[in-house]
Amino acid sequence: MRYFDTHTHAVSTDTTKYPISPLGGTRSEWSQDHAVDIDGLIRALDDAEVESAALVHASTAYGFDNSYAADALARFPDRLVGVCAVDFLSDTAVTDLQYWIEERGFTGVRIRAADGTTKVPTPGGGLSDERMAPIWAYVAEHHVPVCIQMHSKNTGQLLKVLDVHPGLTILLDHAGRPNAAGGPPYPLLDELGRLARYDGVHLKITPPALRRLKAEPGADVTQVLRRLAQIFGTDKLMWGSNFPASSGSLRELRDAIEATLTFLDDEQRADVLGGNATRIYDLANAR
DSSP states (O other), rough: OOOEEEEEEEOOOOOTOOOOGGGOOOOHHHHSSSOOOOOHHHHHHHHTTTEEEEEEEHHHHHHTTOOHHHHHHHTTTTTTTEEOOOOTTTTTTTHHIIIIIITOOOEEEESSSOSSSSSOOOOOOOOOOOOGGHHHHHHHHHOOOOOEOOOOHHHHHHHHHHHHHHHOOEEEGGOOOOOTTOOOOOOOTTHHHHHSSSSSSEEEEEEHHHHHHHHHHHOOOHHHHHHHHHOOOGGGEEEEOBTTTTTSOHHHHHHHHHHTTTTTTTHHHHIIIIIIIHHHHHHHHHH
């Protein structure tokens, strides 16, 4: 089986070369307390027998300066693909993204429509803010995968974007934070499920997603994941360790997620753990 981790981070110890300047002005706790640099990440991938990973730029450490991740991609092009961050509201958003992708080796881009905390501000009026129209048009035309950190309640905004650009490739961080309130048969999952009609919308199954579901009264994690697999299809699910932002070794994080996927057959599990991400990022890199 080929493992492809869709959600990792790295932070340098060299704050002179790579100054700390987090979005919202408050540095994330994980990037201070248990960060790893790129060499540490590669060692963790090796220890976990993970062949490939998406290095997601740490915006809660570096804001929109993707330099450290870009330098890491240059060092490990056979192991990593990169997901950068740009200010979607900026007048220079398109040219900024062109630079990071065409000159610095990134494959995808990330936008935070809603954060797990209140420390990172929501961009403008949300995903469908009209000022974002040029960059949505660019990523659609150039087939750039977009990772989105959002909540289920942001589905309506994303639908407005997809109505204009139905062919977008979207990877929802932490499974889009689905709403499993109320217990079986989890009718509120249908809110996020409205996105399933778009072939390009995928869900990342991560430790924060599992933790959120476990904390929901009456929710059974396996039942919820099974239901999401039925709604979206297993070809639109993939795993991400969130290492090192989530506590534990990368192998432990991988094993914990894999243990929740026992309801899938071997082929489906292989797709979720590596095949689907390989397909998406290989296609994007071939653009």
